[in-house]
Amino acid sequence: MFDYDLYIPTHVIFGKGRIKDLPAQLSKFGCKVLLTYGGGSIKKIGLYDTVKALLKDFEVFELPGIEPNPKISSVREGVAICKKEHIDVILAVGGGSVIDASKNIACGACFDGDPWDLVLDCSKVEKALPIVSVLTLTATGSEYDGSAVISNPETNEKLPLFGTGILEPKVSFLDPEYTYSVPKSQTIAGAADIISHTLEQYIVKDGNILTDAMCEGVIKTVIKYTKIAIEDPCNYEARAQLMMVSSYGCSGNLATGRTPSPWVCHAIEHEISAYTDITHGYGLAIITPNWMNYSLNEDTVDRFYQFAVNVFDLEKSSDKMKVAKAGIAKLAAFYKEIGLPTTLSELKVCSEHFEDMANHVLTHWQPLDTAIRPVDKQGILEILKASL
C-alpha cells in the first residue's frame, strides 16, 4: 500500500434542473462574477440565457471564446478582467477546457506576475479565486479535481497546472441534459479521455482490490454507455452514467494506495497536441493501445490479463499473454467501433517533430521510469512510431 493524499473539496450537485441552486451557491463567494465559456455552444442549447437569468442580481463580466486545448492568451485576458474588476468568483460554464482555463485565471488573479509562470512552477500556486462550474462536456474530470492543462502556442508547450486544495471548483453542477447536444465527435473523444485517465492509474505495478474494481467499473461504464449515447444522444441514463464516472477520472480516488503513475500517454499526447492542436481525446485513443502493447511483457502480464478478464469478460486461461493481448485488441477495436481514429496519420500528424517531442517529455514531465514498464527516450519514440 502506497501513501496517498485524498482531497477534493468540491461540492458536486448532480441531476436534471439542479442549476436552480446556482444563485444560492454563487452568492456564498460574492457578487462580482466572471462568466467564462467557449465557442458559443452554451448559447445554442439555451444554457447561456438560463445562467444569465439566474445571475440577474449579480454583476457579471464575461470571457467568451475559450478554445479546446485552452491557451495562455485566454488566461491572460481573464486575469486582466479579474484584477481590473475585482472579481469575487469565476463561473466556468463549459467542458474541461473552460474549467481548466478558469483554474489558471483563478490563481493568476491572485498572483503578481504572468500566469504562465504558475504553469511552469506550480509551487507558486498559493491562492486562487473561488470557481463554480457548470459542466457541459463529459471528459476531463476537471470539474472534480485541482489540476488543469494549459497550452502555450508560442513555445509549443502544453503543460499541467497543479493546485490540490486550491484550484478545485467549490461547486460543480452536473446536469446530464447539458450534454445532449454534444456531437458524436466530442462524445467519443470524451470516452477516450475518461478511459485513458483510468488506465494511466490502473496499469501500474501494484493495485488493490477496491481501486482495481473502481477503475474496471469506470471503463465498463464508458464502453457500455458511449455506444448508447452515440445512437441516442438524448438518452438521460447514458449521458448521466458517463458524467458520473468522468468526475472520478482525475480526482485521486482511482489512485488511492496504488503505485504512483507517471501518466505516460498524457505525457506523449500533450506533446502531439501542443505541436498540432489535435483533439486531446483522439490523441489518447491512438497512443493508449500502443503504450499498452509497449508495456506488456512477461513481468507485467498479470495486470493486462486482469484487465482483459474483468473489463472485457474474456475467458480465463493459463495462456495469460494471449488473453492480455486480446484485451488490448478489444480496447482498440472499441475505439475503432465508436469512430475514433486509430493512427496519427489519419490526423495528418507525421513524424517530423517526434525527436523534439521526446526530448521535451524528458525535460518537462515527471520521470517515466516509474511506469509499469519504464519508458526512456527510445520508448517514447517507439510508442510514437507505432502510433503513426
Place this chain on the structure above:
Amino acid sequence: MFDYDLYIPTHVIFGKGRIKDLPAQLSKFGCKVLLTYGGGSIKKIGLYDTVKALLKDFEVFELPGIEPNPKISSVREGVAICKKEHIDVILAVGGGSVIDASKNIACGACFDGDPWDLVLDCSKVEKALPIVSVLTLTATGSEYDGSAVISNPETNEKLPLFGTGILEPKVSFLDPEYTYSVPKSQTIAGAADIISHTLEQYIVKDGNILTDAMCEGVIKTVIKYTKIAIEDPCNYEARAQLMMVSSYGCSGNLATGRTPSPWVCHAIEHEISAYTDITHGYGLAIITPNWMNYSLNEDTVDRFYQFAVNVFDLEKSSDKMKVAKAGIAKLAAFYKEIGLPTTLSELKVCSEHFEDMANHVLTHWQPLDTAIRPVDKQGILEILKASL
C-alpha cells in the same frame, strides 16, 4: 440514475509517520486546541505523547474518556470547554466514537442551546468549529464524512447527527500503524461495521456499474484483510487496506446515482445499542444477514445473486435464488469464522423491548418503505426475532 450530492471536504493524509505534519495542518485553524480521546488506549500506544510533543506550541485543553456509543454527556462537557476557553480547533484522536462526539461538540460550540437539540433537529446545524482527526480504529468512516451518531441514555435514544459540508473533519490523518494494537474483538466489530455500511447502500433496487464495483471491492477487501489482521495484528498491508476502504463507507461515494437507502440495519441496531449498549459492529453483524434474508424474494433476487457471484465468487447458475441464499449464508459464515456473535441471545439481549424499539424506529428514523423490500413494524419485529 438518481440525483446526488457528493461533498467531502476532508483532506485525507494516509501513511506511516505522516502525523509529523500535524502542527502545520492544525495551525491553519488557530492555536487553542481541544484534544478529545477515549479510554486511554492512545496513551498505551504512545500516540498521546507523540501528539502532545507535536503540540508544544499550541495551547491544549483535554476531554478524555469518550466512550463507545458516545454519550451526550461527554458532548456537553466538550461544548462547555470550547465555549469557556474559546477553542479554535478540535483534535479528535481515536475511533469513530471520539470523532462522532467531536462533531457534536464542534457544532454545539457554535450553537446557543443544548447540543442534543442539534441531534433532534439537524437543520439547526449551521456552523461548527474545525475538526482535525487522527484515526486509531478502522470502522465507522467518521474520519471522512459529515455525520455522527450520539446516544442519550436518559431517553434510550441513539440518533444520527447530519451536517454535510459542515461537520467533516478538515484533515484526517490515517496511519495504519495506530491500529496494530486494536484487539481482535474490535477489529472484527469494525469489519462488520464497514460491511454493513456498504451493504446498506449496495442492497437497493437500482445500482450502477461503478458503485456496484466499489461496494463489492470494499466488501472483498474487508473479508480478505480482516482474516490477516486477526492472525497478524501488525501486518501493515492488512491494516492499511482496512483503513483505506473504511473511509469510503459513509462518504457518499458508494451511494452516487443509486436508489437512496433508508439504512434498515442501522435503524434497528441503533435501537438495540441504545437500550443495551452492545458494541455497534456486533449488533450489525447479527442483524445484517437476517435483514438480507428478510429482503430476498423473487423481486429482489437479482441483486443478492450479483452479491453472491461477485463478492463470494459463487458459480453462476440459472437457479438464482439458490445462489443468492448461498451468498447470504457465506456472509454469515464469514462473520462466525472471524468470531462475531451471530445471535442477540449471545449478547444477553432479549425480546423485552422489541415493541418499543420498532415503534421508535418508525417515529425517529427515515421511512423504511424505500428499502429494497419495504420494512414496516411487522418487518422490524420479524428481523429482530430472527436475530434473537
